[in-house]
Amino acid sequence: MSFPLFRGLFRPLSRSTILIKLNTEDQHELRYSPGDHLGIFPCNREELVQALLERVEDPPPANDTVQVETMDKDSSRRLGAGRKATWVSDTRIPPCTLRQALTNYLDITTPPTPQLLQLFSVLCEDLEERLRLETLSQDARQYEEWKWFRCPTLVEVLEEFPSISVPSSLLLTQLPLLQPRYYSISSCQEAYPNQIHLTVAVVSYHTQENKGPLHYGVCSTWLDQLTPGAPVPCFVRG
Numbered sequence: 170m171s172f173p174l175f176r177g178l179f180r181p182l183s184r185s186t187i188l189i190k191l192n193t194e195d196q197h198e199l200r201y202s203p204g205d206h207l208g209i210f211p212c213n214r215e216e217l218v219q220a221l222l223e224r225v226e227d228p229p230p231a232n233d234t235v236q237v238e239t240m241d242k243d244s245s246r247r248l249g250a251g252r253k254a255t256w257v258s259d260t261r262i263p264p265c266t267l268r269q270a271l272t273n274y275l276d277i278t279t280p281p282t283p284q285l286l287q288l289f290s291v292l293c294e295d296l297e298e299r300l301r302l303e304t305l306s307q308d309a310r311q312y313e314e315w316k317w318f319r320c321p322t323l324v325e326v327l328e329e330f331p332s333i334s335v336p337s338s339l340l341l342t343q344l345p346l347l348q349p350r351y352y353s354i355s356s357c358q359e360a361y362p363n364q365i366h367l368t369v370a371v372v373s374y375h376t377q378e379n380k381g382p383l384h385y386g387v388c389s390t391w392l393d394q395l396t397p398g399a400p401v402p403c404f405v406r407g
């Protein structure tokens with residue numbers, strides 16, 4: 170479901186809290202009650218996507234659609250000796266450009282898991298960086314301390330470990346999916362039959378005990394920066 174967006178008539182409620190009004194005119198079947206939740210699929214910030222694309226070692230041409238395929242390891246066993254394994258389409262994300270995948274479908278801001286750090290360590294050319302990544306991926310205490318202090322986005326991890334080479338296939342297959350964010354519906358359908366209202370606190374904070382880079386909440390910042398009328402992919406959860 171996708172709605173055009175109306176910005177609030179009387180925003181902001183405070184410096185960092187905004188009222189979002191979604192136009193639901195085209196959604197005739199839509200029913201909701203105050204207190205239901207709206208799940209919103211946001212986009213990642215363009216600057217972060219661009220910085221990540223600049224680190225990809227084998228970027229496909231900008232307009233090329235990429236379709237992820239994974240090897241069906243069981244197929245050669247099923248088909249018998251000597252037969253080649255088949256490749257199956259990965260349905261995690263639809264066919265799209267790498268930029269679209271990083272903008273709309275993949276989580277590029279949550280700190281990488283120890284498993285992903287382990288994969289990065291294999292792709293690291295610098296020995297010191299590799300050893301540090303191995304430690305972080307294997308030592309739970311050090312990993313938690315690093316994650317808590319830096320809370321690094323993927324781009325920041327690649328800045329901390331500049332010798333990691335990043336194939337596009339790794340990003341497409343290993344990054345977690347960008348999750349919808351939920352917001353409590355604060356309007357009543359009887360009073361506003363063609364609108365859904367949300368009250369959203371815009372998240373931003375400095376990492377590293379306020380001395381590190383400024384981080385922006387993915388969805389709240391995306392909502393804050395949308396232009397009136399922009400579509401908002403979303404769904405109602407009762």
Ligand SMILES: Cc1cc2nc3c(=O)[nH]c(=O)nc-3n(C[C@H](O)[C@H](O)[C@H](O)COP(=O)(O)OP(=O)(O)OC[C@H]3O[C@@H](n4cnc5c(N)ncnc54)[C@H](O)[C@@H]3O)c2cc1C
Pocket residue numbers: 206278320350351352353354368369370371372373374375376385386387388389390
């Ligand atoms: C059922 C439900 C209803 C909700 N209703 C509302 C609502 O009505 N209005 C509303 O505004 N929100 C609501 N939320 C929260 C909302 O879903 C999002 O989590 C919130 O907007 C942040 O999302 P984001 O994508 O902007 O930030 P994200 O990119 O998801 O970043 C948020 C994360 O940043 C980190 N973080 C945040 N602040 C700091 C800090 N100071 N220091 C270090 N790390 C920090 C934390 O890890 C946090 O989880 C609701 C959540 C749920 C589950």
